[in-house]
Amino acid sequence: MDADAELFKAIGDATRRTILDELTEKDGQTLFEICSRLTMKHGLGSSRQAISQHLAVLEQAGLVRTRRQGRYKFHHLDTSPLRSIVERWPIDREAPNP
Amino acid sequence: MIRVSITSVFVDDQAKALAFYTEKLGFTKKTDQPAGEFRWLTVVSPADPDGVELLLEPDAHPAARPFKEALVADGIPFTQFTVDDVHAEVERLKGLGVEFTQEATDLGPVVTAVLDDTCGNLIQLAALKE
Numbered sequence: 691m692d693a694d695a696e697l698f699k700a701i702g703d704a705t706r707r708t709i710l711d712e713l714t715e716k717d718g719q720t721l722f723e724i725c726s727r728l729t730m731k732h733g734l735g736s737s738r739q740a741i742s743q744h745l746a747v748l749e750q751a752g753l754v755r756t757r758r759q760g761r762y763k764f765h766h767l768d769t770s771p772l773r774s775i776v777e778r779w780p781i782d783r784e785a786p787n788p
Numbered sequence: 789m790i791r792v793s794i795t796s797v798f799v800d801d802q803a804k805a806l807a808f809y810t811e812k813l814g815f816t817k818k819t820d821q822p823a824g825e826f827r828w829l830t831v832v833s834p835a836d837p838d839g840v841e842l843l844l845e846p847d848a849h850p851a852a853r854p855f856k857e858a859l860v861a862d863g864i865p866f867t868q869f870t871v872d873d874v875h876a877e878v879e880r881l882k883g884l885g886v887e888f889t890q891e892a893t894d895l896g897p898v899v900t901a902v903l904d905d906t907c908g909n910l911i912q913l914a915a916l917k918e
Contacts, residue, residue, distance in 0.1 A: 716893070720863020722902065722910075723890045730895035738862070761860045762889050 693752075697771050700751035706744050708732055710753060713767035720762060721745070792840055794830065797867050798847035798856060799907035802829050805844040808906050812884050813869075815842065847908060856908045863889050865902050868912035874899040877913055 700706055705728070712727045713719060719727075725741050728734040736744075745765060748754040752771040757764045799805035806829060809815045815831035818841050822828075826848075830841035847853055859866055871877040875892045878901045882888065889910060890902035901913045 716891070720889050720902070722863035722865070723893065726895055726900065727893070730898070761857065762863060763861055764889075 693771070694774070696747075696751040697753075697774070700747050700753055703744070703747075705734060705736060705741075706748055708734070709741070709744060709748065710767065713754070713765065717767050718757070718764045720764060724765065794841045794843050795867075796843040796845040797905070797907075797909055797911075798852050799844045799905075799909070800847055800853075801907065802827055802844050802846060805829075805905070805907045806831070809842070809844065812881060812886055813905075844907075853908065860904075860908070860910055863902065863910065865910040865912035867909060868900075868914055871913050871915055874901050874913050874915045877901075878903075 701710075708728060709724060712724060712731075716723075721738065721742060724745070725736075725738050728736060728741065745754055745756075749756060753768055755766045755768050757766060797805075806817065806820075809831050810817060814834065816834050816837065817829075818832045818837070819830045820827055826846045829844045831844065832839060832841050847856060856866075878888060878892045881903060887904045887906075888901055889904060890900070892899055892901045897917055899915050899917065902910050903913065905911050
């Protein structure tokens with residue numbers, strides 16, 4: 691899959707977008723914290739395995755990076771791949787006339 | 789009637805665990821008896837000295853450490869304790885050098901945080917909102 695396809699696939703899923711929202715609020719979370727937030731704040735019933743797979747898709751697209759610190763693993767947000775979208779379809783500074 | 793009087797946490801070193809659970813977390817020692825090569829070692833909350841005891845259980849069984857390591861890698865606390873105010877407790881424990889893998893986090897009906905007990909476990913602190 692090319693990079694575009696991976697990026698759009700990654701942000702094309704509501705659960706993955708919610709993961710990005712939560713990492714925007716608090717960067718650097720364990721899998722457990724991400725699962726807790728999705729369950730408790732958003733009422734999502736996804737299994738830990740499913741969330742782990744969502745994180746793998748986000749990581750493949752470059753939107754999430756993992757960092758090992760000692761025995762723990764933290765997930766960090768990286769929005770830089772999204773730049774390719776506005777570079778490809780630039781947003782005018784002024785809103786278009788109606 | 790059946791009831792819970794003891795629950796266990798697997799620790800890699802009982803003496804180190806006793807120091808952490810009493811000096812940092814604030815439990816008090818309840819029972820300390822020789823038991824084979826280890827000790828029957830329990831602590832209780834000073835708020836409930838006749839309540840549930842926490843047994844500091846050696847993790848010498850070969851299955852125990854891989855189990856603990858796999859949980860820790862994903863940030864999963866197998867054990868949790870209740871506190872009155874998670875934010876205040878996090879600040880107090882950080883002042884004592886305790887390491888957290890999750891800061892105090894508002895999850896709606898409950899506030900939680902996750903700390904490293906230095907004995908191979910992550911521990912969740914929780915406070916239900918009124």
